[in-house]
Amino acid sequence: MGEESEYQTPLLELDSHSRIRDLSSVTIEEFLEHGPVAVRWWPRLVAWESRLLWILSGSSIIVSVATFMLSFVTQMFSGHLGALELAGASIANVGIQGLAYGIMLGMASAVQTVCGQAYGAKKYSSMGIICQRAIILHLGAAFLLTFLYWFSGPVLRAIGQTESIAEQGEIFARGLIPQLYAFALSCPMQRFLQAQNIVNPLAYMSVAVFLLHILLSWIVVYVLEYGLLGAALTLSFSWWLFVIINALYIVLSPSCKETWTGLSTSAFTGIWPYFKLTVSSAVMLCLEIWYSQGLVLISGLLPNPTISLDSISICMNYLNWDMQFMLGLSAATSVRIGNELGAGHPKVAKFSVIVVNATSIVISIIFSAIVLSFRVGLSRLFTSDTAVIDAVSNLTPLLAISVFLNGIQPILSGVAIGSGWQAIVAYVNLATYYVIGLPIGCVLGFKTSLGVVGIWSGMITGVFLQTVTLIMLTVRTNWNAEVEKAAERLNVSANDEISGLVDTI
Known part of the structure; x- marks a missing residue:
C-alpha cells in the first residue's frame, strides 16, 4: 500500500485537465511497471494518453486530409468536364499516380521509424542526415517513375483500358509529372517534422495550399478552360507550393536547429543498408495502397467500363478520404510508439497501442454510419449522370464495411511502422491481399453476375x-524486446546512420 501511494499523487492530478500536461512518460512507465493497474486509474491514464495522441494526431489528420483533398478537388473539377474525363482522371489517379504515391509514402515510412526512435532517444543530429538520405532515394525513384507517367497511355491500353479512357488518362498523367518530384521531397520532409512532433505548422501550410488550390482549379478549368491537362498541372503546382513552404520552415525555423544542421555529404554514405529498409517499408505500404487501387483498375475491365470506373472511383474517393483521416492518426501512432520505444518505455508503448486502437474503432463506427445515412447524395459532388448516381448508391453498403475495416487497419500498420516491423507486415499483406482477397474478388466479379460488387466483396475478405x-x-508482441531492438537501431544510426539497420529488425 505504501508503494502504491508513491504513484497516486501525480495520477490524482489527472482529475484536473490543466495538470495532465505535467505528467511525463517516465512517471507513467514507473506506475505501469508497479503491477496490475486498478480500474479506478484507467480513466486518468486514458485521458493522459488521449491528450498526447490528439495533440499530435489532430494536426497530422489535418495535413493528411488537406493534402488528399488536393486530388479530391481536382477530380471533382475533372468530373464536371464530362463522364469520359472523370474516367480518364480516375484511371490515371489510381493506376499511375496511386502507384507512385504508394512507393513514395512507403519509402518515407522508414524515415518515420528511425527518426521517431532517434528523437525519443534524443539523438537529434542524425535526423537531418536520415531525411537527406531519404530524399536522395526518393528522387531516384521519381526519375524512374517519370517514364511510367510519360508512357501511361500504352500502359493503360496494355492492362485492358479502352482507347478513349487511356487517351484521357495519358493527358492527365503527363500533367502530374511535376507532382511526382514534389512527392519525392514532401514525403521525407513531412515525416522528418512529424517525428519531432512538429505538426501544427504542417497543418497551417496544408490548409492554406488547399484553399488556394480550389481557387486556382476553378480559374484554370472553368475560366481559362484549359481542361483536363490544366487541372493536372494545377495539382502539380499546388504540391510544389507545399514543398517550398515545407523546405523554408525546416531551414529557417528555430524548432529544427538541432535536427537540421544543413546539407551534408554524409547523406551519401550507408545508402545501401538504408535502401534495404526503405524497400521493405515501401513494399508494406504499397501492397496496402495498390490493393484498393486494383479494385478500380479491374473494374475498368468489366462491361460498360465508363459507368463501372466512375462509380467505383467515386466510392474510392470517399474511402480514401476516410483513409487519410486514419493515416493521420496512424502517423501520430507511429511517432508515439517510436518515441516511447526509443526512450525505453515498453509499458507506455503498449498502453498507447491499446488507447489508439480503441479510439479508431469508435471513429470507424461513426464514419460507417455517416456513409450509410448519405448513400444517395455521395455521388452528386462528382457527377449529375443518373446511371452513375444509382451505381454508387448500390455500392454504399460495401463502402460502409470498407470504411470500418480501413479505419482500424492503418492504425495497426502505424504500430508496425513505429516498431520497425515493415518486412513482417509486407509478407502478411502479400498473403492476405494478393493470394486470398484478390483472386476471390476476380472470381466473384467475372465468373458470376455480381460484377463490381463481387470484386469488392473478395477484396474486403482480404482486408x-x-x-x-x-x-x-x-x-503477441514483447514490448521489452522491441525497446532493445530500437536501441540497437539507434546505436548503429548515431554516426553511420542506418548502417546494418535491417539486420536488427
Whole structure:
C-alpha cells in the first residue's frame, strides 16, 4: 500500500485537465511497471494518453486530409468536364499516380521509424542526415517513375483500358509529372517534422495550399478552360507550393536547429543498408495502397467500363478520404510508439497501442454510419449522370464495411511502422491481399453476375484477414524486446546512420 501511494499523487492530478500536461512518460512507465493497474486509474491514464495522441494526431489528420483533398478537388473539377474525363482522371489517379504515391509514402515510412526512435532517444543530429538520405532515394525513384507517367497511355491500353479512357488518362498523367518530384521531397520532409512532433505548422501550410488550390482549379478549368491537362498541372503546382513552404520552415525555423544542421555529404554514405529498409517499408505500404487501387483498375475491365470506373472511383474517393483521416492518426501512432520505444518505455508503448486502437474503432463506427445515412447524395459532388448516381448508391453498403475495416487497419500498420516491423507486415499483406482477397474478388466479379460488387466483396475478405493477423501480431508482441531492438537501431544510426539497420529488425 505504501508503494502504491508513491504513484497516486501525480495520477490524482489527472482529475484536473490543466495538470495532465505535467505528467511525463517516465512517471507513467514507473506506475505501469508497479503491477496490475486498478480500474479506478484507467480513466486518468486514458485521458493522459488521449491528450498526447490528439495533440499530435489532430494536426497530422489535418495535413493528411488537406493534402488528399488536393486530388479530391481536382477530380471533382475533372468530373464536371464530362463522364469520359472523370474516367480518364480516375484511371490515371489510381493506376499511375496511386502507384507512385504508394512507393513514395512507403519509402518515407522508414524515415518515420528511425527518426521517431532517434528523437525519443534524443539523438537529434542524425535526423537531418536520415531525411537527406531519404530524399536522395526518393528522387531516384521519381526519375524512374517519370517514364511510367510519360508512357501511361500504352500502359493503360496494355492492362485492358479502352482507347478513349487511356487517351484521357495519358493527358492527365503527363500533367502530374511535376507532382511526382514534389512527392519525392514532401514525403521525407513531412515525416522528418512529424517525428519531432512538429505538426501544427504542417497543418497551417496544408490548409492554406488547399484553399488556394480550389481557387486556382476553378480559374484554370472553368475560366481559362484549359481542361483536363490544366487541372493536372494545377495539382502539380499546388504540391510544389507545399514543398517550398515545407523546405523554408525546416531551414529557417528555430524548432529544427538541432535536427537540421544543413546539407551534408554524409547523406551519401550507408545508402545501401538504408535502401534495404526503405524497400521493405515501401513494399508494406504499397501492397496496402495498390490493393484498393486494383479494385478500380479491374473494374475498368468489366462491361460498360465508363459507368463501372466512375462509380467505383467515386466510392474510392470517399474511402480514401476516410483513409487519410486514419493515416493521420496512424502517423501520430507511429511517432508515439517510436518515441516511447526509443526512450525505453515498453509499458507506455503498449498502453498507447491499446488507447489508439480503441479510439479508431469508435471513429470507424461513426464514419460507417455517416456513409450509410448519405448513400444517395455521395455521388452528386462528382457527377449529375443518373446511371452513375444509382451505381454508387448500390455500392454504399460495401463502402460502409470498407470504411470500418480501413479505419482500424492503418492504425495497426502505424504500430508496425513505429516498431520497425515493415518486412513482417509486407509478407502478411502479400498473403492476405494478393493470394486470398484478390483472386476471390476476380472470381466473384467475372465468373458470376455480381460484377463490381463481387470484386469488392473478395477484396474486403482480404482486408478482414489482414486486420485479424495484425491484431494477433500486436497482441503477441514483447514490448521489452522491441525497446532493445530500437536501441540497437539507434546505436548503429548515431554516426553511420542506418548502417546494418535491417539486420536488427
